[in-house]
Amino acid sequence: MVSVDGFRALDEKSLVDYIKATPSLCSKLGNQFEELQVKEVGDGNLNFVYIVISPSGSLVIKQALPYIRCIGESWPMTKERAYFEALALKEHGRLCPDHVPEVYHFDRAMSLIAMRYLEPPHIILRKGLIAGVEYPLLAEHMSDFMAKTLFFTSLLYHSTAEHRKLVAEYCGNLELCRLTEQVVFSDPYKESQYNRWTSPYLDRDAEAVRQDNILKLEVAELKSMFCERAQALIHGDLHTGSIMVTQNSTQVIDPEFAVYGPMGYDIGAFLGNLILAFFAQDGHSSEGENRKTYKEWILRTIEDTWNLFQTKFTSLWNEHKDGPGEAYLSAIYKDSEILVLVQKKYVKNLFHDSLGFGAAKMIRRIVGVAHVEDFESIDDTSKRAYCERRALEFAKTLLKERRGFQTINEVVLAIRELTPNEVA
Amino acid sequence: MVSVDGFRALDEKSLVDYIKATPSLCSKLGNQFEELQVKEVGDGNLNFVYIVISPSGSLVIKQALPYIRCIGESWPMTKERAYFEALALKEHGRLCPDHVPEVYHFDRAMSLIAMRYLEPPHIILRKGLIAGVEYPLLAEHMSDFMAKTLFFTSLLYHSTAEHRKLVAEYCGNLELCRLTEQVVFSDPYKESQYNRWTSPYLDRDAEAVRQDNILKLEVAELKSMFCERAQALIHGDLHTGSIMVTQNSTQVIDPEFAVYGPMGYDIGAFLGNLILAFFAQDGHSSEGENRKTYKEWILRTIEDTWNLFQTKFTSLWNEHKDGPGEAYLSAIYKDSEILVLVQKKYVKNLFHDSLGFGAAKMIRRIVGVAHVEDFESIDDTSKRAYCERRALEFAKTLLKERRGFQTINEVVLAIRELTPNEVA
Secondary structure, eight states: OOOTTSOOOOOHHHHHHHHHTOHHHHHHTTTOOTTOEEEEOOOSSSOEEEEEEETTEEEEEEEOOSEETTTEEEEEOOTTHHHHHHHHHHHHHHHOGGGSOOEEEEETTTTEEEEOOOOTTOEEHHHHHHHTOOOTTHHHHHHHHHHHHHHTTSTTTSOHHHHHHHHHHHHTOHHHHHHHIIIIIIGGGSOOTTOOOSTTTTHHHHHHHHHOHHHHHHHHHHHHHHHHBOOEEEOSOOSTTSEEEOSSOEEEOOOTTOEEEOHHHHHHHHHHHHHHHHHHHHHHOBTTBOOHHHHHHHHHHHHHHHHHHHHHHHHHHHHTTTSSOOSSOTTTSOSHHHHHHHHHHHHHHHHHHHHHHHHHHHHHHHHSSOOOHHHHTOOOHHHHHHHHHHHHHHHHHHHHHGGGOOSHHHHHHHHHHHSTTTOO | OOOTTSOOOOOHHHHHHHHHTOHHHHHHTTTOOTTOEEEEOOOSSSOEEEEEEETTEEEEEEEOOSEETTTEEEEEOOTTHHHHHHHHHHHHHHHOGGGSOOEEEEETTTTEEEEOOOOTTOEEHHHHHHHTOOOTTHHHHHHHHHHHHHHTTSTTTSOHHHHHHHHHHHHTOHHHHHHHIIIIIIGGGSOOTTOOOSTTTTHHHHHHHHHOHHHHHHHHHHHHHHHHBOOEEEOSOOSTTSEEEOSSOEEEOOOTTOEEEOHHHHHHHHHHHHHHHHHHHHHHOBTTBOOHHHHHHHHHHHHHHHHHHHHHHHHHHHHTTTSSOOSSOTTTSOSHHHHHHHHHHHHHHHHHHHHHHHHHHHHHHHHSSOOOHHHHTOOOHHHHHHHHHHHHHHHHHHHHHGGGOOSHHHHHHHHHHHSTTTOO
16 A cells, blocks of 8 residues: 555565566666565564565665554654665765665655665674674774764864754754654653563662652753754664674664764763673673673773774874864864864763763663663573663763763773672 | 846835835835835944834835945855844744834845834944943843743753754854854954954954964864754844843844854853943043943943843743753653752853853954954044953953853952952
8 A cells, every 4th residue: 555655664575566666676686586585674673674685686675664663553753764864874884885884775755775785694783792792893893983974974074064954954853863862861760651671670770760860960961962962963873783793894774863963972872882781791691601701802892992983083183184174173273282182172072971871871771661682681580680780870870970080991990890700 | 136036135215116015014104105214224244224214104124135244245145144034033022022123024035124113212232332321121131032032942942853943944044153153263263364453452462362272272162062052042143233222122133143052152142242341441431431330330230131041041941841841851850959950050051151152252352353343432542452452351261261150240250350440
């Protein structure tokens, strides 16, 4: 059934007809439809995702439906999100082609994106972290992605006119922003029908979050920053479920929450989800495998990601200091002394923003609507609650005391202090 | 001559033909054209302004030309600014009708706004301040205008969806924003053909501004905030030349720089220009009139404006805490303890932003392109330079040390300390 706006939800059968009617997709499959394999694999919260493989090619088709998949039709959500996802995918791909899958085709009426199929052994990073797999290039790749996508879409590279045009465009993604505002910055701090937690173990912990005035004061500041501050084009949902990896490849997908917002929101999402992965490890360890070494690798990856990001971001700034960016005109910030001063201040503020947003993202995954598989896959609920409680306590401290941290090493030390007997 | 887009620059004669062809304007003049008086009075930097008076009515016509009037055709400037001016005038009028002139007619193709004529004895506030006239209701009225226009266009009253739509709309006013970014936040801190100052007296002072790394560090933060932070609909040029007054009336005009930006930019513009007026008084005093009492009135007005603003703004917040605003949901910030905490933090940050922007606006009026009549009208250049230097020194201190001030009274005390023998 086709709706008035030209939209119709596809299934595995109608999808093939759609592909056959779309020349650019036919050619990606080598025009071979006899042995076509189509598989629906959308395990995310929002969309339908089909892998399509022919003997001589492959692609992925992602279609947004006008509601949130994991909740159902009772929570409507604009399918226009596919437009912003395609826009951001293309922009990210232009800025960082090594770590973003190529977009082959976008159909706005159908809210449909066709893109590169990330072939096995690519898996969702979160699943790799649960399985205890090390990815030696992860920090290198993710720092690269974040430094490039954030730097080149900020006023460090944009003229203010270009920036305002792009800000205006992405303001249209307001429904997805509202979802973030609700589930990240509001619901966990009040009674909400969607909130859940490992009950009864965390009942008092969830209540404590709702009663913590200092925490609410801090999260209000972050919410306002998220809503008001158009610092750069952010992915908007950069957790470990939005990244596919192999030992050699890191690919960032699913930027449907893309908007001009605070850079720290992306950096925090990634670091915060690594910290969640860290605290979940004890739930995955067994007698034969205590995950001590793996936890060390996670902590090292957290440290490396920020430190590499900081270095790369500052390098891009130095490289383009005479470029089109208008926040710091080279005629004013020309000598190295003042340039170093402004860079240090900028990076320090970004660090604290990132810690704050990271902490908020951790909290919402423990007492809000959408949980993470890192914890959900721990079958022993008492063990799961133990892991979650430690993550929650750390996140609360991080949110409230983030300005006291000077380096990422201090953050990692604070994580270690919470687990003195396990990580030497 | 009519251009392809339907625009033609009017003069006193063609203006009358335009009015005659526009029914809504004819009726405002009682359809009487025999004894029509038309006078061009645009003394601002940008536009042409005509007062039109018939025996039975009056109006003002403002037309934007595609360049900056005070510079000439060599500095092009979109005439689309009239669109944003009309939009903001109507919005400000809706929110605060007592202090904004009514818009009768807007013609986008002609970049033309017809509005209420603010009849004598209305004069531009800046001229009243130069003449040493007290306006006992000024603080009351301006705090009212700022509290209402800023509160009701912020996330304290807007839903985030409404906010993003309006932010996107005003992003279109990017050329006027660029002008602000250049002349307020950049040019004074570098060599620029447009900069000027009272030379040779202030040559070293202007140079010192360009060499002051801490000042540049602070002004960079304000520039980024101006470009990135869509906190509320700001007037964007709220100096004492954008306000017309009598003893009983205060009317805010000329919001062509309107944009969603930081609230402190408006508050700072007004307070900063009052401080400039204060420092200019010694240039206007004579043996028979030392202006001591008048300077006291200015200082009191500065104090009253901020204190009244703070009270009114917080009252609006309390009144609408269960309203549509989404920054602080009442389900989270419900008890008075947490509400007082977030309000105090919000107002404190706003205070420091206002002081910072106020200081930046002062500095640019002394060493940038556009000066103020407060100083320009002091014929004795040595005396003028003396007044300007004290204002500049105070502004530099204010910009650098603004976070150290807890109350507006402390700011006023700091002004007094600079002038110990004159203001007891």
